[in-house]
Amino acid sequence: MWRFFTLAWLLGCSGTLDGTRAPGVDAGPRDVGPGVNPDGNDPFRPTDAGVILVDGTVQDSAWVLPDGAVLTDERLGYLYIGTFVNNGVESSYASAEFRLQPRVEDGRCRYHGAGNWDVVSCDESMTMALDRHPRPFPTAGVITILGGAQPVMLNPNPDGTYQYFYQSGVSFPGPGVLTVRASGSAVLGGFSTSVTLPPTLRVLSPDPAVGTLTVDRMRDLEITWNPNPTRSVYIALQAAFTSGGTPRSVRMTQEFYGTEGRGVVPSQALRDFAASMAGTTATLTVLPYNITATRINGWPMQFNVVGRGAQFTVQLR
Secondary structure (H helix, E strand, C coil), X not given: CCCCCCCEEECCCCCEECCCCCCCCCCCCCECCCCCCCCCCCCCCCECCECCECCCCCCCHHHCCCCCCCCCCCCEEEEEEEEEEECCEEEEEEEEEEECCCCCCCCCEEEEEEXXXXXXXXXXXXXXXXXXXXXXXXXXXXXXXXXXXXXXXXXXXXXXXXXXXXXXXXCCCCCEEEEEEECCCCCCCCEEEEEEECCCCCEEECCCCCCEEEECCCCCEEEEECCCCCCEEEEEEEEEEEECCEEEEEEEEEEEECCCCEEEXXXXXXXXXXXXXXXXXXXXXXXXXXXXXXXXXXXXXXXXXXXXXXXXXEEEC
């Protein structure tokens, strides 16, 4: 599955994970135990670029598991807010989803990874498996996002899925703080919280002004940026191509600390883009991410906020 990640605080919760990496108030001795929402995109487990520690003030006994205990709560709520670039044009989006059970992995795809990078290769000619989640999906009622260029509302459909917000331009300029409010439902009560928009990520190299960037699959790719207080910088290289008449796609994602100012994509990851793809045009995206993982009214929640970054047109070699 694609990974999406962010930082912030939730109000009125007995236990929170604040998304930061430094010890600080998060000096708790352990991470949340495995077994929660085993969907491959789990904010309650260690992440590739660092662990999310239990907040030192947590008083929720649900976080403390006896030895050998199995946690079977698979509920999870997601909220995505951000900006992305496509062919040099910035657009904004927001979406929400609440699930009683995790998504299954996409059977069309092969997953491969090591260290802090992952590669997903998919056969796009196949039909995606039907999501067999019970209908209707649970909801938190109408979700309103305040603090951007204009208020944004996400309304639930009759089947519990949420309407998707998409608009050209930058609706969520950073740095700044957004307020997220939900009217609530019989399943999940109303809430109000704030999330942090990271500053724009200033990529230093490769030069964002370059026309087409040539990437040698057999050599490491170094990317540098001005150190940024965002929790993570995510790098994604993706390409669509045809092999033997079959449409396919490959996507590599990698995570680094925002304050590091430097990330290296290893040739081992780049070699997952097959030699037959030499000459293929791909897209390289570098974006700042913040993440909040918390519980609201007993529900595990993940809030993902994506800031502005850079995109490159890539020629694979």
